[in-house]
Amino acid sequence: MHPTHIPLRVATGAYILSSGLDKLGADEGTAQYLHGSAAAAYPVFQDMPPQKFAKLLACSEIAVGAALLAPVVPATLAGAALTGFGSSLVGMYLRTPSMTREDGIRPSPDGIGLAKDAWLVGGGLTLLAQGLWGAAKSGAKSSKKAVRRATPGVG
Numbered sequence: 001m002h003p004t005h006i007p008l009r010v011a012t013g014a015y016i017l018s019s020g021l022d023k024l025g026a027d028e029g030t031a032q033y034l035h036g037s038a039a040a041a042y043p044v045f046q047d048m049p050p051q052k053f054a055k056l057l058a059c060s061e062i063a064v065g066a067a068l069l070a071p072v073v074p075a076t077l078a079g080a081a082l083t084g085f086g087s088s089l090v091g092m093y094l095r096t097p098s099m100t101r102e103d104g105i106r107p108s109p110d111g112i113g114l115a116k117d118a119w120l121v122g123g124g125l126t127l128l129a130q131g132l133w134g135a136a137k138s139g140a141k142s143s144k145k146a147v148r149r150a151t152p153g154v155g
Helices: 003-024 028-041 050-069 075-095 109-115 118-150
Strands: none
Touching: 003 050, 003 075, 003 118, 028 050, 028 075, 050 075, 075 109, 075 118
16 A cells, blocks of 8 residues: 555545444334435335345445555555445435435535535545556556566667
């Protein structure tokens, strides 16, 4: 893990992990609320029982949070997970009419909580881009070293 990624990965990872752990034991009312919110935005979940959905959501959040916190998980993988998770929340925000004002973008009072999740997408894209950039730079350095070794006296 690159030292500059630590603040972003710890802050987001701990928050998401905690949220997932809290949802593991969701009661019926909480499970119905979570399921109803998600199913309204993503119809694929409509036929899933609320308790099963809550468990799936909890396990997903735990996996994303743990990936962000684990130093052995590359930035590209952690960033991809965070981007996907954040994008699903932003998608739910944009697909739920009561969450936005008339323009369909700016948050209504009900949508402020989900609208703030756009920072998860930004953080995920940052980790993903930096991971890819670092891998590309590392690959370029390795290639230059290989060329130097293969062609003595050149370079």
